Amino acid sequence: MIRKLKALKILPLKHISPSQYYSALNCPYKLVLANTFKYESLLPINANAHFGSIAHKMIELISRGIVVNEESFSECWNDLINKKENELRQKGLGSITPLKYFVSDFALKKNQLRHFLERRKNKIAKHEQKTTNTYFPEVKLTNLDHSIYGIADLIIKNGSSVVILDFKTGKVHIESIDENGGSEKLIKKEYELQLKLYAYLYFLMHNVFPTSLFLITLDNNFIEVPFTQEDCENVYKEAVSFLSSTNSIIEKQEFELIAKPSKENCQYCSYRPACNYYSNWLTKNFEHVNDLGGLLKKVNCFNNNSLGLQMQIGNHEVLINGLTGSLKQGFENLIDKKITLYNLRKSKNAINATANIFTITYA
Numbered sequence: 579m580i581r582k583l584k585a586l587k588i589l590p591l592k593h594i595s596p597s598q599y600y601s602a603l604n605c606p607y608k609l610v611l612a613n614t615f616k617y618e619s620l621l622p623i624n625a626n627a628h629f630g631s632i633a634h635k636m637i638e639l640i641s642r643g644i645v646v647n648e649e650s651f652s653e654c655w656n657d658l659i660n661k662k663e664n665e666l667r668q669k670g671l672g673s674i675t676p677l678k679y680f681v682s683d684f685a686l687k688k689n690q691l692r693h694f695l696e697r698r699k700n701k702i703a704k705h706e707q708k709t710t711n712t713y714f715p716e717v718k719l720t721n722l723d724h725s726i727y728g729i730a731d732l733i734i735k736n737g738s739s740v741v742i743l744d745f746k747t748g749k750v751h752i753e754s755i756d757e758n759g760g761s762e763k764l765i766k767k768e769y770e771l772q773l774k775l776y777a778y779l780y781f782l783m784h785n786v787f788p789t790s791l792f793l794i795t796l797d798n799n800f801i802e803v804p805f806t807q808e809d810c811e812n813v814y815k816e817a818v819s820f821l822s823s824t825n826s827i828i829e830k831q832e833f834e835l836i837a838k839p840s841k842e843n844c845q846y847c848s849y850r851p852a853c854n855y856y857s858n859w860l861t862k863n864f865e866h867v868n869d870l871g872g873l874l875k876k877v878n879c880f881n882n883n884s885l886g887l888q889m890q891i892g893n894h895e896v897l898i899n900g901l902t903g904s905l906k907q908g909f910e911n912l913i914d915k916k917i918t919l920y921n922l923r924k925s926k927n928a929i930n931a932t933a934n935i936f937t938i939t940y941a
């Protein structure tokens with residue numbers, strides 16, 4: 579696929595959500611671009627990421643008591659998988675369907691969800707007589723001017739006790755070295771900030787802080803996120819100030835102050851094609867990521883209806899194979915022009931690359 583980007587009109591940020599905040603701290607320009615493109619990714623998302631939204635929805639449905647047995651599990655599961663696969667086909671990503679062949683550990687993940695349901699059923703049976711919990715799924719939490727706004731997956735109330743929970747399908751911990759040189763598990767900063775912001779937004783709306791904050795993982799672990807009220811207030815104030823300073827930079831168009839290109843920040847950023855700072859960084863660092871940008875010099879056609887491109891990147895001549903023959907004319911029109919190919923397959927630190935179903939070219 580060869581795409582062109584229209585000229586950009588960068589828009590001010592109206593709000594920031596607790597789940598975006600941490601990633602925006604690492605590169606505020608990513609949030610600026612996401613907002614400008616209305617949060618539509620400019621690059622295809624891999625099958626595992628698409629599956630993540632299905633797993634998240636299943637955890638939510640189980641927690642809300644909508645999925646309660648094998649029958650409702652299968653019904654909701656099939657429905658979500660079918661909808662996602664149809665959506666992918668409509669977006670031209672039919673080549674990563676059926677998802678069961680492209681999502682890593684698909685069967686294992688489905689089983690984890692089944693176990694999640696079983697444990698939930700056991701828990702409910704155990705507490706059936708005693709529990710007076712009330713469940714509130716997908717609760718909107720916001721400040722007065724809606725500048726900080728998000729949706730908590732679940733709030734459980736019981737008398738004066740209020741618990742805010744968020745579902746996570748990936749890892750929630752990072753390994754860290756403690757003061758004695760041993761290793762310790764820490765909750766990822768992004769999740770900590772997200773829940774503390776939820777807590778403060780809840781306080782702003784109800785004049786009372788939640789009793790506790792929890793992350794729920796796929797293996798049904800309830801991981802408590804400790805907090806103090808002061809902590810939450812500080813995180814909130816920093817988020818408000820971040821929003822205001824970013825908008826002032828947008829107004830002055832000083833984007834170089836907030837674009838932070840690096841391998842860690844950019845490799846999964848969906849807005850790389852629109853980011854000039856990344857393009858410049860890429861010319862010197864292309865050996866470390868799966869994108870290549872440079873002058874297209876030659877298009878080679880092979881007998882198996884595939885294409886190979888010769889590109890000039892600085893002093894390097896680079897070869898890219900595995901592109902579909904149907905793009906021949908499109909690439910020939912771009913000879914001697916600058917193009918960038920995203921999501922290539924490369925061996926570690928290699929220069930040459932191979933295209934795959936997720937590869938996209940921007941001219």
Ligand code: SF4
Pocket residue numbers: 605607608609611837838839840843844847848849850853855856
């Ligand atoms: S590509 Fe990198 S520098 Fe550009 S917006 Fe994304 S994370 Fe920031």
